[in-house]
Amino acid sequence: MKGETRKFSGSKGEILDFCDKCYRELSLAIHGMTHGASYSRAIFLGLTFGIVGAIIWFLSVVLSGWQLGIVAIGVGLLTGLGVSIGSKRKANNKRDTPCPKGQGFYA
Numbered sequence: 001m002k003g004e005t006r007k008f009s010g011s012k013g014e015i016l017d018f019c020d021k022c023y024r025e026l027s028l029a030i031h032g033m034t035h036g037a038s039y040s041r042a043i044f045l046g047l048t049f050g051i052v053g054a055i056i057w058f059l060s061v062v063l064s065g066w067q068l069g070i071v072a073i074g075v076g077l078l079t080g081l082g083v084s085i086g087s088k089r090k091a092n093n094k095r096d097t098p099c100p101k102g103q104g105f106y107a
Contacts (some may be wrong), residue, residue: 041085049082050075 006018018026053075060071 038086038088041088042083045081045086046083050079053078 006020006023007015056078057071057075061067
């Protein structure tokens with residue numbers, strides 16, 4: 001039927017309405033974000049990069065005697081880089097894209 005919408009619960013409990021065209025686009029976007037991603041590889045590389053970062057942080061603390069927050073941020077970025085590389089950089093770069101009919105948002 002024309003004008004029919006599909007209702008979904010959002011992450012905060014709100015109800016989101018999507019027209020059929022937006023639903024198809026959303027389904028294709030989700031499939032493109034996850035198809036071909038290697039979750040086990042992402043976890044492995046994230047842990048590996050995180051351990052390397054922790055070693056770097058430990059050495060910086062031992063050598064300088066200071067616990068620098070910027071080094072901790074670097075450890076987090078390094079871990080995220082490992083996960084990104086491990087998942088074959090499958091991610092959606094378009095955030096909060098409005099539905100053309102103005103009935104909701106899809107990521």
